[in-house]
Amino acid sequence: MSEEGQSVAEAPWAATVEDLEALLFVVDRPITRREAAKLLEASKSDLDRLVTKLTENLAQRGITLITHGDELQLASGAEQARAVLAWVGTGGSDLTAAPLETLAVIAYRQPVTKGGVEEIRGVDADYALRVLLERGLIEEAGRMETAGRPIRYATTLEFLRRFGLGSLADLPPLEGDAEALRHMDLRSETPDQSVESAEAADADAETTGTESDAPSTPAQEDAATD
Numbered sequence: 371m372s373e374e375g376q377s378v379a380e381a382p383w384a385a386t387v388e389d390l391e392a393l394l395f396v397v398d399r400p401i402t403r404r405e406a407a408k409l410l411e412a413s414k415s416d417l418d419r420l421v422t423k424l425t426e427n428l429a430q431r432g433i434t435l436i437t438h439g440d441e442l443q444l445a446s447g448a449e450q451a452r453a454v455l456a457w458v459g460t461g462g463s464d465l466t467a468a469p470l471e472t473l474a475v476i477a478y479r480q481p482v483t484k485g486g487v488e489e490i491r492g493v494d495a496d497y498a499l500r501v502l503l504e505r506g507l508i509e510e511a512g513r514m515e516t517a518g519r520p521i522r523y524a525t526t527l528e529f530l531r532r533f534g535l536g537s538l539a540d541l542p543p544l545e546g547d548a549e550a551l552r553h554m555d556l557r558s559e560t561p562d563q564s565v566e567s568a569e570a571a572d573a574d575a576e577t578t579g580t581e582s583d584a585p586s587t588p589a590q591e592d593a594a595t596d
Contacts, residue, residue, distance in 0.1 A: 385410035387427060390420045391444070400441040400527050425536070434536045438527035448534030465501070472498035473507060477529070477541060478552050481511040481522035485558030490551055499523065507532065516561050 389410055394401065407417040421442065425435045432450040436443045465473070472495055475487050487495045502508040502523075511524035525538070535541065544552055 383411060385412045385416070385420065387420050387423045390417075390424055391427075394435070394442060394444045397443075400436075400438070400443040402440045403442065404440070406442060434534060436527060436530045436535070437537050438530055441527050443527060443531060445531040446534055448540070450534070465505075468493075469498040469501045473502055473525070473529070475551075476502075476508055476523050477525050477538070478544065480524040482524075482556075483514060483520040483522055483559055485520055486556045487523075489556050489558050490554070514559060516559070520558075 390406065393406060393409060403414070403417055403421070406412075407414060410417065410420075412420065421435070421437070425437075428435055428447075432447050432453075433444055434447045436445050471491060472487055475490050476482055479486065479490070484495050484499060487499070499508070506526055506528040508523045508529065509526050511522045513519040513521055529535075530537065543549075
């Protein structure tokens with residue numbers, strides 16, 4: 371092999387933005403940054419740079435790069451929803467009002483409990499939550515450290531993909547009463563005062579009991595010594 375051929379063969383491969391786009395295009399599922407970096411033989415900082423550049427490149431196209439936590443996926447842009455739905459025949463509109471309203475509450479208040487959703491909407495949320503979980507639009511996101519430890523719910527990467535959002539930062543801003551609901555204090559998610567009071571009472575009782583066992587007068591001290 372000639373020296374020129376050897377130099378070409380030994381030249382290090384530096385992944386490009388086009389490489390990242392092609393990889394995300396052929397992978398039919400969300401891919402983590404670690405997976406992408408490994409496949410592209412890129413460092414974390416290099417991959418982050420490629421992700422930023424690809425996001426900028428796609429800004430003027432009908433495709434968007436979804437970033438959800440550590441996951442990446444390509445999807446159609448929000449502006450192209452009408453064209454895409456004309457082909458697919460389904461989409462956000464195939465959800466009835468109850469699941470859609472519940473999804474909106476979770477999207478803007480996440481993580482939020484079933485009780486929190488019901489407090490905001492004023493109706494039972496069992497059916498809506500079940501539908502959204504089955505569709506993969508929401509997921510469990512831990513539990514609250516309150517009485518009963520209720521489950522918290524948050525949106526998924528599938529939610530972003532389905533509605534053409536690059537990230538939760540792309541959610542349209544709320545106005546008026548809707549914005550107020552986003553910041554309202556939820557009684558259902560306030561620490562249970564009765565539980566806290568009971569725990570405090572138990573602690574006081576233990577402290578009082580310990581203190582009462584100790585001699586408090588000279589005579590009691592002498593008796594205890596004997």
